Amino acid sequence: MIKIFSWAAVIFWMAIIFYLSHEPASSSDELSIGISDVMVTIVEKVVPGTEVNMDEFHHIVRKCAHFLAYLILGLLLTHTLRRSGTGRWTIGIALIICVLYASSDELHQLFVPGRSAEVRDVLIDSVGACVGIILDLLIWKGKQRYKS
Structure with a gap:
């Protein structure tokens, strides 16, 4: 049953x-600009007088989102594959699946209005x-180690 939940988490x-x-x-930009604005507001409250280049900061937030999304996917996938009994191949299989998914995701974006596919994003992912x-x-x- 735990394997089913693990795979469900990966697929989700x-x-x-x-x-x-x-x-x-346009929708994607609105979301990341909203996140950037919240983060800048927090930074300005914590460190008053800080000047932030919003274009650069927005770009960094978007790239960090790529990194974080695939960090979570790598974690979930490795955990699930280990539970599924892939043995010593777990890390390799997880990495291959993640890279293939990142590549297919970028190709998918070619068909989304205003989006593009970037090799750099596949590398970040x-x-x-x-x-x-x-x-x-x-x-x-x-x-x-804790168990033993």
């Missing part, structure tokens, strides 16, 4: 990534997935 997260990628550029996979590996090894 992939669906969220797909949904966000399917948003036209892949690095995020690698970090997620490593985090899951560290958590799993920590649990193994």
